[in-house]
Amino acid sequence: MADQQRRRCLAEFLRSRRERLTPEEAGILAGPRRRTPGLRREEVAQLSGVSVTWYTWLEQARDITVSRQVLTSLARALMLSSIERRHLFGLAGVPLPEQPPGRGPGPALQRLVDALEPHPAYLLDANWDLVGWNRAEAGLIGDPGQLEPAERNLLWLVFMDPAMRTLMVDWEGQAQNLVAQFRADARARFGDPRFERLTGGLREASAEFRGWWEAHDIADFGSNRRQFRHPWVGRLTFDYVKLAAMDAPGVKLFACMPADAETTGKLPALQRCAAGEVPAAAQVADAVDGLGVSRAGA
Known part of the structure; x- marks a missing residue:
């Protein structure tokens, strides 16, 4: 039950980020007829280098394997902030990549x-x-x-x-x-x-x-x-x-x-x-x- 709820939260989070991102922000020509708010699923899939079917399953909260590399691509395609990126990895149950050392304490x-x-x-x-x-x-x-x-x-x-x-x-x-x-x-x-x-x-x-x-x-x-x-x-x-x-x-x-x-x-x-x-x-x-x-x- 917990895994199913986590997958549902992941699906809803991805869908919300997709719908908030405009085609212009993603570098896509919107075209004259566009009913979908934000990006289409196939556009996110193309920007992330994954198949449309796989990404659709992800937004449908199906039980599929998600790798760190794919999550990194999704975060980049959806232009996620650092805190949104951490949230995405957490919902997917995948550890974040090791962070490089910063410039030291402020x-x-x-x-x-x-x-x-x-x-x-x-x-x-x-x-x-x-x-x-x-x-x-x-x-x-x-x-x-x-x-x-x-x-x-x-x-x-x-x-x-x-x-x-x-x-x-x-x-x-x-x-x-x-x-x-x-x-x-x-x-x-x-x-x-x-x-x-x-x-x-x-x-x-x-x-x-x-x-x-x-x-x-x-x-x-x-x-x-x-x-x-x-x-x-x-x-x-x-x-x-x-x-x-x-x-x-x-x-x-x-x-x-x-x-x-x-x-x-x-x-x-x-x-x-x-x-x-x-x-x-x-x-x-x-x-x-x-x-x-x-x-x-x-």
């Missing part, structure tokens, strides 16, 4: 990240390059703005920055999980120059990355809880929330939500660390001695 997204203070938050693009962060995140992992652009990448930091091995509780488990998540998330990035440089550089520089990458393990993001041993603030526990930016393809926002009251109380100290203000010596001693970690900054 100012509004960065303002959103800043507004999440005092919670650490950051933006990653399709290759997991850090393209935005707030002060709390800089206080947690160090200021990415001090790095070379090619090094502002989450995986590069995890594997190539020695301080991250001390900062991340269970570095090995977390790093291995991140590699599996990245392989699943970046399945459409193969052949992209930035992707190839990043993974090639990591395979060459890190035996651990090379081994985990070649294992071809994949993992979904799910609900992640991560713990840190901050050299100045002490132990921190965060639940990570991931959101996709619909107006910036490939960009995802990560917000770190405190998992306990102790972490919540330490958030202002992270902001002070980002500003270069180290907590009082007594507090530092308590945090470091209690955890047995180095006093070197993250």
